[in-house]
Amino acid sequence: MTGPVGTVPHPPRAWRLLPSGGYAGRAHLLLERSATASRRSWLVFLSGFFEPVFYLLAMGQGLGSLVGELPGPDGAPIGYAAFIAPGLLAASAMNGAVFDSTFNVFFKLKYAKLYDAMLATPLGAVDVALGEIGWALVRGGLYAVGFLLVMAGFGLLGTPWALLALPAALLVALAFAAVGMAATSFMRSWQDFDLVTLVTVPMFLFSTTFYPLSVYPGWLQVVVECLPLYHAVELMRGLTTGAVSLALLGHVAYFLVMAVLGGAVAARRLEALLLR
Amino acid sequence: MAGEADRATGRVPGPWGGVALVVENHWEWYRRNWRATAVSTVVQPLLFVLAFGVGFGALVRGSGQVAAATGGVDYLVWIAPGLLAMSAVQTGAFDSTYPVLSGFKWQRTYTAMTAGPITPGQVALGHLGWLAVKTAGAGLVCAAVIALLGGVAGPGILLAVLVSVLTGAAVAAPITAYSATLETEGASFPAIFRFVVIPMTLFSGTFFPVDRLPELVRPLVGVSPLWHGTELARAAALGGPWPPWPAVLGHVAYLLALLGVGTVLAVRTFTRRLAR
Amino acid sequence: MADGLVQARGLTKRFGRVEAVRGIDLDVGRGEVFGFLGPNGAGKSSAMRMIACVSPRSAGDLQVLGMDPDRDGPAIRSRIGVVPQLDNLDLELSVRQNLHLYGRYFGLSRSAVRAKAVELLEFARLTERAEDEVEPLSGGMKRRLTIARALVNDPELLLLDEPTTGLDPQARHLVWERLYRLKREGVTQIITTHYMDEAEQLCDRLVVMDGGVIVAEGAPHELIGRYSTREVLELRFEPEHRPSGDVLSGVLAGRVERVEELPDRLLVYTADGEAAQAAVTAAGHRPLAALVRRSSLEDVFLRLTGRTLVD
Numbered sequence: 001m002t003g004p005v006g007t008v009p010h011p012p013r014a015w016r017l018l019p020s021g022g023y024a025g026r027a028h029l030l031l032e033r034s035a036t037a038s039r040r041s042w043l044v045f046l047s048g049f050f051e052p053v054f055y056l057l058a059m060g061q062g063l064g065s066l067v068g069e070l071p072g073p074d075g076a077p078i079g080y081a082a083f084i085a086p087g088l089l090a091a092s093a094m095n096g097a098v099f100d101s102t103f104n105v106f107f108k109l110k111y112a113k114l115y116d117a118m119l120a121t122p123l124g125a126v127d128v129a130l131g132e133i134g135w136a137l138v139r140g141g142l143y144a145v146g147f148l149l150v151m152a153g154f155g156l157l158g159t160p161w162a163l164l165a166l167p168a169a170l171l172v173a174l175a176f177a178a179v180g181m182a183a184t185s186f187m188r189s190w191q192d193f194d195l196v197t198l199v200t201v202p203m204f205l206f207s208t209t210f211y212p213l214s215v216y217p218g219w220l221q222v223v224v225e226c227l228p229l230y231h232a233v234e235l236m237r238g239l240t241t242g243a244v245s246l247a248l249l250g251h252v253a254y255f256l257v258m259a260v261l262g263g264a265v266a267a268r269r270l271e272a273l274l275l276r
Numbered sequence: 277m278a279g280e281a282d283r284a285t286g287r288v289p290g291p292w293g294g295v296a297l298v299v300e301n302h303w304e305w306y307r308r309n310w311r312a313t314a315v316s317t318v319v320q321p322l323l324f325v326l327a328f329g330v331g332f333g334a335l336v337r338g339s340g341q342v343a344a345a346t347g348g349v350d351y352l353v354w355i356a357p358g359l360l361a362m363s364a365v366q367t368g369a370f371d372s373t374y375p376v377l378s379g380f381k382w383q384r385t386y387t388a389m390t391a392g393p394i395t396p397g398q399v400a401l402g403h404l405g406w407l408a409v410k411t412a413g414a415g416l417v418c419a420a421v422i423a424l425l426g427g428v429a430g431p432g433i434l435l436a437v438l439v440s441v442l443t444g445a446a447v448a449a450p451i452t453a454y455s456a457t458l459e460t461e462g463a464s465f466p467a468i469f470r471f472v473v474i475p476m477t478l479f480s481g482t483f484f485p486v487d488r489l490p491e492l493v494r495p496l497v498g499v500s501p502l503w504h505g506t507e508l509a510r511a512a513a514l515g516g517p518w519p520p521w522p523a524v525l526g527h528v529a530y531l532l533a534l535l536g537v538g539t540v541l542a543v544r545t546f547t548r549r550l551a552r
Numbered sequence: 553m554a555d556g557l558v559q560a561r562g563l564t565k566r567f568g569r570v571e572a573v574r575g576i577d578l579d580v581g582r583g584e585v586f587g588f589l590g591p592n593g594a595g596k597s598s599a600m601r602m603i604a605c606v607s608p609r610s611a612g613d614l615q616v617l618g619m620d621p622d623r624d625g626p627a628i629r630s631r632i633g634v635v636p637q638l639d640n641l642d643l644e645l646s647v648r649q650n651l652h653l654y655g656r657y658f659g660l661s662r663s664a665v666r667a668k669a670v671e672l673l674e675f676a677r678l679t680e681r682a683e684d685e686v687e688p689l690s691g692g693m694k695r696r697l698t699i700a701r702a703l704v705n706d707p708e709l710l711l712l713d714e715p716t717t718g719l720d721p722q723a724r725h726l727v728w729e730r731l732y733r734l735k736r737e738g739v740t741q742i743i744t745t746h747y748m749d750e751a752e753q754l755c756d757r758l759v760v761m762d763g764g765v766i767v768a769e770g771a772p773h774e775l776i777g778r779y780s781t782r783e784v785l786e787l788r789f790e791p792e793h794r795p796s797g798d799v800l801s802g803v804l805a806g807r808v809e810r811v812e813e814l815p816d817r818l819l820v821y822t823a824d825g826e827a828a829q830a831a832v833t834a835a836g837h838r839p840l841a842a843l844v845r846r847s848s849l850e851d852v853f854l855r856l857t858g859r860t861l862v863d
Contacts, residue, residue: 024626026657026659029653029656029657032653032656033642033645033653036645036649036653037642037644037645040644040645040646041463041464041644043464043467044463044464044466044467047466047467047469047470047471048466048470050470050471051470051474054470054474054475054478054479055478057478057490058475058478058479058483058489059478059483061488061489061490062483062484062488062489063332063483063484065341065345065484065488066336066339066341066342066345066351066484067335067336067339067341068339068341112640112642112643113636113638113640114640114642116606116636116640117636117640117641117642117654117701118657119606120604120606120629120634120636121629121630121654121657121658122626122627122629122630122657122658122659123626123657124625124626191309191311194311194315194316197315197316197320198315198319201320201323202323205323205324205326205327205328205331206326206327206331210327210328210331210332211331211332211335212335215331215332215334215335216331459687459688460685460687461643461687463644
């Protein structure tokens with residue numbers, strides 16, 4: 001018999017704060033795993049890109065024919081497709097991140113028992129969490145690039161600020177993934193995932209994705225303004241239409257706070273999530 | 277001591293009696309677990325009614341472009357039958373994917389049913405029959421809520437619910453047949469939703485008349501069962517104007533043909549899988 | 553025990569108020585095949601998960617490969633191999649990719665993993681199926697793949713939780729043969745099982761667990777010698793003609809050590825089964841069936857706990 005060939009990982013110093021054995025500095029291997037798995041189911045991977053594109057084609061042209069133009073973020077009128085496209089970009093960032101951090105994580109955890117297999121290796125719970133969130137970002141980032149190219153093709157991007165929509169989409173996805181992961185740690189069965197649908201679908205429909213805030217009565221406007229997707233939509237709309245103001249930093253701050261809070265809860269619950 | 281033949285208490289049900297037993301079985305399960313699906317079958321369509329019928333409807337109220345598209349009817353009244361049909365299709369499609377696979381693979385309820393006198397064909401018919409019952413119930417609840425919101429023009433909405441049930445079943449049958457052939461864990465389902473179901477819901481005249489679609493796409497609309505269902509449901513709900521009678525017959529015939537072929541295939545694939 | 557690969561003192565695992573493992577002591581030496589024997593719920597799997605450094609201990613001391621799992625979990629896990637009770641293969645990957653990716657988790661280079669996978673596919677007799685999906689493989693093939701996967705880092709210690717549960721006899725024998733090969737290569741193994749034949753076949757030494765504690769410890773033949781008789785006479789009767797254990801003990805006074813009553817049969821522990829059977833018949837009892845066999849670990853467990861192992 002030869003000696004063991006597995007190498008002992010040396011976690012970076014900062015992670016010493018976490019429960020020991022939680023981080024082996026190998027989160028990138030989960031990306032490798034997800035990329036390999038995606039290559040085997042490339043059609044499903046590709047389909048994620050088309051969902052917002054179908055919405056843009058149908059709603060932009062179809063509903064647009066009923067609406068004409070709408071006031072943009074700075075009051076200047078813009079076409080309906082230009083109005084909803086950034087909303088769809090934001091919603092797609094949310095939906096992808098939430099799906100990956102809730103349904104996907106729960107399935108791999110409870111049914112595929114994938115994390116049990118990983119945690120029997122030198123990998124720790126933090127590697128798993130970072131790897132899964134990282135993959136959600138890689139995938140979301142690719143979809144966002146694709147969607148921005150489609151927007152450019154339709155002439156819906158007329159400003160260099162639109163380049164910032166990509167990092168903005170990543171930030172939005174990160175915040176939703178962190179909160180989603182934290183929420184998943186409290187899930188007990190599939191029935192609980194109805195709550196996820198119950199949160200994401202209304203947000204998708206009502207966060208000024210399809211029409212401006214002014215449609216709502218005053219009290220409802222305040223409620224909508226609290227929703228995270230509203231801030232994502234406004235952020236994207238400001239960047240893709242070039243109506244950039246300091247207010248956009250407020251939206252960015254919203255997601256930074258959300259990512260930190262979600263991440264803190266997820267980190268604290270990670271042991272409960274992955275180790276029994 | 278009684279003879280062997282007298283001892284067993286099981287009886288063979290009649291051909292439709294077996295189907296009814298399968299429907300009853302689904303109902304018993306549903307009674308205990310209805311909350312699990314109430315969100316997707318009732319709450320979600322109502323959210324779409326609120327978002328598009330009420331919210332978007334408020335945005336475009338009084339505009340000439342809308343009157344031209346809806347024939348002068350209020351947008352909420354116009355979209356309501358379309359959303360009923362769309363919701364039936366979504367429920368029919370979803371419930372014919374993972375739940376069917378689960379009956380064969382995960383929970384094996386179909387295997388358990390056919391261990392007795394019930395035949396695989398009866399299980400397939402019972403599944404579709406149950407879906408019809410469920411979409412009818414959900415459709416009636418939704419129609420009642422839409423009526424409260426002022427979106428119902430007359431008793432024709434009941435006929436629209438019936439058409440929705442037919443449309444949902446016509447989509448469900450071939451998907452059920454396909455699901456019964458899968459040996460995988462259902463990895464291809466997301467691609468079906470995104471490449472078939474979602475485009476169908478967006479390009480079938482639910483949200484806007486199909487003549488607003490690009491010339492290129494319009495010929496494809498005739499393939500969509502949801503378009504045929506929406507044309508009928510909308511004419512029924514608004515009390516007209518009906519398309520010329522050959523067109524009406526064509527819509528009905530298309531849906532019945534799809535349902536018929538799908539059902540035959542489903543019975544065949546169920547039999548092949550369960551009786552092997 | 554300086555050479556001990558696993559050393560536990562008062563090892564305890566609590567889940568809320570339930571104590572799954574209640575203070576056990578263990579010493580597993582290098583090259584040894586060590587068994588945990590016990591019924592479902594005895595605490596075997598919990599003990600294994602603590603040794604595998606995936607479940608923190610609630611109390612007691614534990615050293616694996618001379619290190620503390622609480623502090624050196626990743627270092628320990630990089631040198632052991634784990635075969636869990638239920639196969640948790642990656643169904644989204646092919647057979648070969650399962651071995652590749654798993655090896656990468658151990659920090660092995662891509663080229664090292666590629667070479668190792670070829671060797672392990674051969675070991676698991678899956679070379680032909682290397683590019684296939686995992687899902688359609690038979691239960692025995694999946695089990696062999698899981699075992700092969702656990703060997704990707706050439707572990708010093710292999711943990712196997714119920715390695716052959718749910719396999720058909722042929723598949724079980726193939727797994728046993730592979731495990732025996734590993735033993736000859738000097739790989740230390742810890743195995744949990746509730747199969748007596750498996751424990752007797754594979755283990756050099758074992759502990760019998762019940763209710764979270766160790767009730768006996770030793771080599772299989774030692775335990776049989778210590779807690780059972782040479783032979784066992786199994787008797788089945790028509791329910792209405794079945795004599796009680798006490799009646800049989802009376803009939804066989806002096807000839808038997810003890811009589812166990814099970815729901816479907818009586819077990820007579822004796823040095824000479826044939827003679828005991830003759831005595832029962834001579835006393836006018838007419839069993840439907842009688843069988844004389846050698847004692848097994850099943851009898852040890854029955855003696856120690858008063859219960860059968862697989863209910």
